[in-house]
Amino acid sequence: MMKQLVILSGKGGTGKTSVAAAFAHLAHADSLRAVLADADVDAANLELVLSPRVIEEHDFVGGAIAVIDPTKCEGCGVCASVCRFDAVQVRAEGYRVDPIACDGCAACVYQCPTNAIRMEPQIVGRWFRSETRYGPLFHAALRPAQENSGKLVTLVKQQARLRALDENYSIVIVDGPPGIGCPVISAVSGADLALIVTEPTVAGIHDLDRALKTTAHFRVPSFVCINKADVYPDGAAQIEVYCREHAIEIVGRIPFDQTVTEAMVNGAPVIAYRADAPASRALRAVWERVVARLHSQENRDE
Numbered sequence: 001m002m003k004q005l006v007i008l009s010g011k012g013g014t015g016k017t018s019v020a021a022a023f024a025h026l027a028h029a030d031s032l033r034a035v036l037a038d039a040d041v042d043a044a045n046l047e048l049v050l051s052p053r054v055i056e057e058h059d060f061v062g063g064a065i066a067v068i069d070p071t072k073c074e075g076c077g078v079c080a081s082v083c084r085f086d087a088v089q090v091r092a093e094g095y096r097v098d099p100i101a102c103d104g105c106a107a108c109v110y111q112c113p114t115n116a117i118r119m120e121p122q123i124v125g126r127w128f129r130s131e132t133r134y135g136p137l138f139h140a141a142l143r144p145a146q147e148n149s150g151k152l153v154t155l156v157k158q159q160a161r162l163r164a165l166d167e168n169y170s171i172v173i174v175d176g177p178p179g180i181g182c183p184v185i186s187a188v189s190g191a192d193l194a195l196i197v198t199e200p201t202v203a204g205i206h207d208l209d210r211a212l213k214t215t216a217h218f219r220v221p222s223f224v225c226i227n228k229a230d231v232y233p234d235g236a237a238q239i240e241v242y243c244r245e246h247a248i249e250i251v252g253r254i255p256f257d258q259t260v261t262e263a264m265v266n267g268a269p270v271i272a273y274r275a276d277a278p279a280s281r282a283l284r285a286v287w288e289r290v291v292a293r294l295h296s297q298e299n300r301d302e
Helices: 016-029 046-050 078-082 107-111 149-166 182-188 204-217 233-245 258-265 278-301
Strands: 003-009 034-038 053-068 088-091 094-097 117-132 135-142 171-178 193-198 222-227 250-254
Touching: 003 016, 003 182, 003 204, 003 278, 016 034, 016 046, 016 135, 016 171, 016 193, 016 222, 016 278, 034 046, 034 149, 046 135, 046 258, 053 094, 053 135, 053 149, 078 088, 078 107, 107 117, 117 149, 135 149, 149 171, 149 182, 171 182, 182 204, 193 204, 193 278, 204 222, 204 233, 222 233, 222 278, 233 250, 250 278, 258 278
Parallel strands: 003 171, 003 193, 034 135, 034 171, 193 222, 222 250
Antiparallel strands: 053 117, 088 094, 117 135
């Protein structure tokens, strides 16, 4: 039975993508067929490590904005008066809508007495189906300042899941977005297990708490992995106490290791770049615990 693993973090920069890339390599090395999905559509970077070859690319239509037809507009100003976002501007050539300020509510369309305003769908990003040396990858790029990233995450995950079901893949590994917003909710939806990557910083427990509350709300079982655990031992100890008090299992502690940076510069997962590095050994241990949990879930489902 196909399983979905989502890798999350309460904030960006904790090493989530490094973990996801390492898992992609380990799944391939263990002959566990995996479909990969980069759900961080606002700042996708898993492709920087996996060097994918794009097979398909598609436009993503994320919404619509108002457009005024100057041949029908009589300059009455009703559209400007009803716009809550100050998107309607008055220029020498007449009224126009600022596409960046427009929220797509269509209030002006409904109020225009001459039907001079229409809603036009907008292409706000693209999504891709690619092949990597570790398996198929579905990823996307949302244009700057665009909304509907949650919908794009859903689309990316859906495509990955369908590929896994159609071709009998064992697991979908999702590199999730940081934080707790709509993209994270879309990434968590339907997951069988979440691995939350945290770090021993001043805000580490706060960020971890937010992420765990999100997965708990959607009843997704969660593990925790502490990255760079040896940089601030007191902070790591505080995270351990928090997890113990909340009955959350810590499946690994990854040490600070410059090999991770070297691997990223060379466009490779750290465990593929140098398997005997301290971070690589720790990641292998985390992977084995996660796979064991997924297998135990599968046995219970049967």
